[in-house]
Structure formats: structure tokens, C-alpha cells
Amino acid sequence: MSSVHNTSDGRATKTRRVSIQADPNAAGYTARHGRRRSSLSNRFSFSRQRSSLRSGFNEDGSEMMSSFHRKIALEPTYKMAPDKPFRSSTVTSIIRSTLESQLNGETYSADRCRQICETLATIIRDRVKEEGYHRYKIVAHVTMGPMSGQTIRVASRCLWNHQLDSYASSVFQNRSLYAVGTVFGIYYD
Template sequence: MNCCLGGVSHSYGQLRLEGANKERDDVKMAQKGEGMAGQASLVARQSSLFCTSSFQDALKVKRQSQANLSVISLAQEPIPEQPSKGKPRVVLENTYQLEPNQKFESYKVKKIIEDVFESQLKTESYDRNASKQLCMTLSEMIKNKVKEINVPRYRLVCVVSIGQLRDQGFRMGSQCIWDPKYDTFASSSYKNNSLFAVGTVFAVYLE
């Protein structure tokens, strides 16, 4: 009986020893597999750094991305209007009209500039961040009102400048290449307690 028990005890201990050895072998195999995988990934990274084919692939992707960017920038640009296929384009001959039938009256335009400044800048305070948009708005308003005078064959250029009023001196000048007989301009200035504004409309006769 004791022998049987001793035999059972001995068999159970042997089984435990074999199981422990197997677990240790499994752990060694797993560690070995992880080491081989790490070495393989390291080799793959090193080979990708110095592989010519991967470098060419990366260069190709970069060129494709640059091409896509250029396409997007071109798509954002205004597309010139194409003449309709149904209607032929009308080409007008030069009239050779060297003198205007109606001259540009500068005093009327000066009155328009003064009225716009008085109505829009009377309660305004100088703000350097908003001055740019304000100049564009006033310039567009003045130009639209001058167009209502309907002087034919004149090109209009309107410029508005706004600055902070701090008891300083200020001079503004302009130079143009034009025909002094028919080309002209109108200008007016305005100031309140905070800012000053100068508006000029150039009228150039189109032959």
C-alpha cells in the first residue's frame, strides 16, 4: 500500500516536473519568436531606409501630391468666360472718336465724394484693422454714384485713403500719364475728431 502510494506520489511529482519544463520551453520559444520578429522589423526598417525602390515610391507620392495641389490652386482661379457656341462673338470696329461728346465734370464728382464722406464717416472712429475694408466700401460707393452721371467713354479709377488724426501734417500726391485735354480727376478730403479721409476719382477718356 505504501509502495503504491509512493508510486503515485512519484508519478505525480514527475508529471509536475514535466509540465514545468514544458512551460519553460514554451516561454523560451515565445521569446525567441519575438526576438526574430523584432530583428525582422528592424531589418525591414533599415532596408526601407536604403532601398532604392522605396525611395522612388516616396518620390512618386510626393510628386503626385504636388500635382494635386497645383490642380486645386488652378481650380480656385477665375475661369475666363468662353463665348457661347450658339451666338457668334460680335467684334466692333474702332470708331476713331478722339474727342468725347460729353466732358467729365469734376465739380459734380467732388460733390459726390463730399456727400459720401459726410454720411458715412461722421460718427466713425479710426480703427486700423477696419480701415482697409472701409476704404474699399467707400471707394465702391463713390464709383457707383459717379457712374450714375453716365458720362460715356470714360474709365473711372477711385481711390480712398483713411488715416488717424493726431495733429500731424499730411500731403498726398499722384502722377498719371494721360491726355490733359480730356482726362481729369476730382478729389476731396474729410476729417472728424478721430480720422481723416481723402478720396480721388480719376477719369480717363477711352478712345
Template sequence: MALLDDAPKLTIYENTYRTEPEEDAEFRAQKVSALLKGMLKDRLQGQSYDPVRGSQMSKQLADDIRERVKAMGFDRHKLVVHVTIGERKCQTYSCCSRCLWDTATDGFASESFQNETLFCSAQVFALYFE
């Protein structure tokens, strides 16, 4: 019987049938871009490119960005965070994405960073859901 008492309680949510976010919960791309710019600069300034650590750094950075954006109050948005870290060696990097969404409620923010040895591109996509 003790095992059943320790089981997590299942929370069931009812649909709200809201088709638009409340005004204070709208996705603010400018705020998220400022957050991205600050995080990329803080984390990557002075770092040198390492192919082994690059993968771990991009995963950790994406997780931290997602948590910080969630804390900004976009509760009714699903977030997709994409971070790319690569070595700078006189090449060009181009990134493109496409998505089918509602321009009135969904949004995105994108920032990039580079120093002498590495570049980083980070995007956050926010999709509104009921």
C-alpha cells in the first residue's frame, strides 16, 4: 500500500479554448533576443573551439536558454531551441528554417556570436497552443 501512496499524482487539465495569448503572455522576440545575446556572450567569450566539448556546450546552452525563456512567462507556448557551435576557419555559415505557424501568436528570436576560433548560432521558436 505504501508504494501506491508514493506514486506521483496525475493532473488532468481541461481545454481553455483560448485561441490567442493574453496580452502579458505574448511572445516578445526583442526580450528573447536580448537574453540570447547576453547568454551567448557570457558563455562563449574567451572560449576556444574544441570539437569534443562543442557538442556538450551546444546541448547545455540550449537547455539553459530553454529554461531561461520559460522563466520569462511564455507558459502557453511550446518552445524549440536550436543551437549550433562550429569552428571558424575562413568559411561561410548559412542557416535557414521554415515553419507553418500563425504570425499573430507565434514567433521566433535569433542571435549569433563569434570570436577568433568559434561561431555560435542560436534560435528560439515559440508556438502558441491552447
């Protein structure tokens, strides 16, 4: 069922009303409640009587909200610069201390390397986030390998704002393995 309303400024608005009813012939219909209780109605807490949803516009032109759709009003901040800029020196010391404390005395194992890298990246990312770099996307990446006499270069490329975005990196080595930890701080507004 739909109807048309005229607003005070002469615009016509349309309102639609949709009703949801249970079919008494459907499986699961109970005489006790007079209608079928489905998992959908339990999940969304429909009343035991006939439920209805309304969508459209009120007479004053404002939008009506259905029970399923709630708008969250967020106001723009218009911030173009961070409160605390990303400091590479602070983050480098966090990476270095984490790698040293977690990998000191560790031997290289190809089976455990993947899990160790994931754990180290998570620890480093969480410690950097504790520094309070709000509005920064923090990306932590750890690479590990065996010390077997070869040379390796680790490189990365990104598209970013050179005034606000930055990175920090640190290397750890022992007799058995090497690890390179890199953290990117990308500002988003």
C-alpha cells in the first residue's frame, strides 16, 4: 500500500507501507500464538501481533527511518594534519627491541618461520599503536630467513603523501637467522 502526501512547500512525497503476516497454512504454524514464529522474527524481535515496516518520507519532507536501517550521524572533522606525526626514530627503536627480545637465542626453522613472522608483526603493530598515532594506518611487515652466506635485499614501493606518511625499519641477525621488520605509517583523514 502506498500513498502520496503534499508538503508545505508544494512537493509531493510518497510513503509506502509494507505489512508482514504469517501464513496459517505454512509449516510451523501454532495455534497457541496464532501465527508462525520463525527464526527471522525471533532474531529481529517482531511483536507477536502483526508487524509493519514503513519507509519513505514524512509530511514535512524528512526521511522516515525503518526499524532495520539506522543512520549514524558523523560530522566531518576537516583535519588535514595529524595531532602527533609519525616518528620513524621511535618506531625503529620499537622494532629493534621487539626483534631482539623475541628472537634472541632463536634458531631458524622453516616450519615455524611463518608463525613467528605473523606473531612478530602483530606485536610490533600493537606496540606502535600504543604510541598514540591516531588517524594513521599502521602496517607491520616482518621477513625472516636463514643465515647461509647469501645476500638479500628487501624493498617496498608505496604511493603516499611524503609530508605525512613515513616508515621505519630495523634488521636483526644472529648465527642462525636474520629478520627485517618494517612499519608503514599512512595518514588517513
